[in-house]
């Protein structure tokens with residue numbers, strides 16, 4: 331059986347994760363791999379219901395701790411029902427966001443301690459982590475200008491102040507620096523095809539045929 335792999339895509343708003351996820355799926359399927367595309371918050375019917383609570387409404391609707399607990403409630407459902415079974419089945423799972431988003435959004439940008447969030451992760455998911463995390467790094471102004479035309483009802487996090495998005499970028503970069511083996515950090519200002527080729531290279535390396 332093919333080796334399963336769990337890949338996550340991370341970055342701020344408008345970084346280009348969803349486009350990259352679709353391009354990776356097409357490219358890997360053309361190589362004969364079975365690919366499961368998923369996203370957080372969401373990925374299961376129950377987690378999608380929790381998503382609606384999180385991404386809609388006023389920016390101050392929830393405190394960072396309430397958000398973190400809701401994200402982890404959705405995440406454990408997603409890991410148990412979709413991610414673990416697919417990886418065990420030999421699939422490549424590509425998730426548009428995962429736990430690093432909680433560390434960056436609710437932690438560094440939202441003000442919760444990274445240590446407490448890591449304890450929460452350990453309680454809920456133990457040692458479970460992605461095999462590879464692709465961080466798309468981009469200037470917040472560039473990313474936010476790309477999201478301007480999107481579904482406004484999901485804009486709870488996008489509507490936060492620019493300073494929040496600056497903290498977010500720094501937080502993602504710090505997470506990548508702290509775990510250089512798991513992360514690959516790509517420049518989101520490059521053409522989508524170049525970004526996809528760099529991400530594919532990292533995936534192939536993790537599959538053992540780089």
Ligand code: TMP
Pocket residue numbers: 343369370371385401426427428429430431432433435436486487488
């Ligand atoms: P999306 O816009 O990439 O679909 O993600 C939905 C929003 O949720 C986005 O603004 C980032 C935010 N988010 C967190 O704040 N913490 C998390 O753990 C996750 C997965 C997403």
